[in-house]
Amino acid sequence: xxxxxxxxxxxxxxxxxxxxxxxxxxxxxxxxxxxxxxxxxxxxxxxxxxxxxxxxxxxxxxxxxxxxxxxxxxxxxxxxxxxxxxxxxxxxxxxxxxxxxx
Amino acid sequence: xxxxxxxxxxxxxxxxxxxxxxxxxxxxxxxxxxxxxxxxxxxxxxxxxxxxxxxxxxxxxxxxxxxxxxxxxxxxxxxxxxxxxxxxxxxxxxxxxxxxxxxxxxxxxxxxxxxxxxxxxxxxxxxxxxxxxxxxxxxxxxxxxxxxxxxxxxxxxxxxx
Numbered sequence: 001x002x003x004x005x006x007x008x009x010x011x012x013x014x015x016x017x018x019x020x021x022x023x024x025x026x027x028x029x030x031x032x033x034x035x036x037x038x039x040x041x042x043x044x045x046x047x048x049x050x051x052x053x054x055x056x057x058x059x060x061x062x063x064x065x066x067x068x069x070x071x072x073x074x075x076x077x078x079x080x081x082x083x084x085x086x087x088x089x090x091x092x093x094x095x096x097x098x099x100x101x102x
Numbered sequence: 103x104x105x106x107x108x109x110x111x112x113x114x115x116x117x118x119x120x121x122x123x124x125x126x127x128x129x130x131x132x133x134x135x136x137x138x139x140x141x142x143x144x145x146x147x148x149x150x151x152x153x154x155x156x157x158x159x160x161x162x163x164x165x166x167x168x169x170x171x172x173x174x175x176x177x178x179x180x181x182x183x184x185x186x187x188x189x190x191x192x193x194x195x196x197x198x199x200x201x202x203x204x205x206x207x208x209x210x211x212x213x214x215x216x217x218x219x220x221x222x223x224x225x226x227x228x229x230x231x232x233x234x235x236x237x238x239x240x241x242x243x244x245x246x247x248x249x250x251x252x253x254x255x256x257x258x259x260x261x262x263x
Contacts, residue, residue, distance in 0.1 A: 002103065002104055002107050002147060002148055005214075006107065006108075006111070007107075007111075007144065007148055009210065010111045010114065010115070010144070012206065012209050012210065013115060013206070014114065014115070014118055014137075016202045016205060016206045016209075017115075017118045017119060017122060018118075018122070019198075019202055019205070020122065020195075020198050020199065020202045021121075021122030023197075023198035023201065023202070024122075024194050024195050024198040024199075025122065025189075025190075026189050026194075027127065027186055027189070029127040029130075029131075029173060029176075030122060030127065030130060032169075033121065033122070033127075033130060033131060033134055033169070034122060036134070036165075036166075036169075037118055037121070037122070037134065037137075040137075040138065040141065040161070043153075043157075044141060044144070044145075047145055047148060047150050047153055048148070050150065050224060051148045051149060051150070054222045054224065055224070056224045056228040056229040056231075056232045056233075057232065058150070058153075058224075059150050059152055059153045059224060059229045060229060060232055060233050060237055060240075062150075062153050062156065063156065063233070063244075064240060064244055066156060066160050066161060066165070067244045067247060067248060068247065069161070069165060070160075070164075070165050070248065070251070071247050071248055071250065071251030072251070073165055073168065073169060074168075074251045074252070074254075074255040075251055075254050075255055075258070077168070077169065077172040077255075078254075078255045078258040078259045079258060080172065080176070081172065081175065081176070081259070082258060082259075084176050090176070
């Protein structure tokens, strides 16, 4: 079987890649995608912990992570569509007022 | 099995790295879908077949395709792609890379001091039994969360008056 530190390390690297994308990208589509990458890495960490203890709780937590990702993505995408209707570029720097520009 | 795991891990890492560096959102998202499929294989090799099926069907199949449809509705043009390329080309990556590398070094040090443990295949039946007996309250909370997401998306998505 696979030793548990391997998938745990993989989850770590994937989470950091997501964090890197979140910090470095300005396009809100990629910001949302980076959040998804980080959530998915957290899911892999749960599965890895479930492997370590031979327990189904890891997979149950993965289901809840998917649930959270679905709800978060639905709201994020609607906000993206609203923002796109107001400004041509999906730049996070242009979306800092939360109201119409004066 | 371990060879399959390492191959899938490599695919997942490369696909994720490509996903966050593309200038075209659709390309980035498709790379991310590749990464999710590799993750499904990883779950299967780790003894979690139910999670592997969920990863492919729910995450790659439903959530990411929703994402893809919305991006196609955004109708980004060639000017947007060129602007995106100019954003990536600037040295915006330096400081995030330093911060992330520091955090990664700290976390890797923690993981390297762990002990290897036993493992077994956790069947979907065990997951289902646990989910709908002792974790029933969490399932109800998850349904409330989805309802809140649905109502919120419906409210925000209305045509403005």
